[in-house]
Amino acid sequence: MPFIELKSNLAAASFSEDFVKKLCSCTAAALGKPEERMNVVVNPGLPMLMAGSSSPCVMLSVSAIGVTDTAVKNKEHSAKIFEFLTRELSLTEDRIVIQFHALEPHQVGKKGTVMSFL
Template sequence: MPFLDLQSNLPASSFHEEFLKKLCSFAAGVLGKPDDRMNLMVKPGLPMWIAGSGSPCVVLSISAIGVTDTADKNKEHSAKLFGFLTKELPLTEDRIVLQFHNLEPHQVGKKGTVMSFL
């Protein structure tokens, strides 16, 4: 049950429904998770500063169980996600930052319990 939290100073109009669907589907493939398990939150129009500049930028946080737990995995995920984001948004790699967070099953609640029991 991956969580994608995309924060950006780009306007909300940059994140139309088709983009959201494509991002979820692409990230699901990258992480090896089913599309219907993806959770996405987009926070556009934020005051942001990356690498000494307030130019358009994105920070994408990826939290998941068991697929973001090593440098080697995250290096592969990073390359693919950077490719997607630079293709779909008017940004270069230096205006994108990814954060990977490994979750344990007991840290994710669903259906009145936690993933450890599902």
């Protein structure tokens, strides 16, 4: 049950419902997870600096159990997600950064318990 959080200084109009659905599909495919397990949030219009510049940018956080725990896996995920974000948002790669967080099953609560017990 991955968590995807996109933060950007781009206006809310840049992130249609269709974009959010495509982001869900892209990240699900990249991580090898079913779309119905994805949790996606987009936070647009934020005051942001990246590399000292307030030019349009995106910070993406990817948190998941079992698929973000090695450099090799995250290199593959990164390539797929960067391709999507650069194409969909017309940003250059230097205006996008992705953070990968490896979660353990006991760190994710669902249905009144944690994933360890589901």
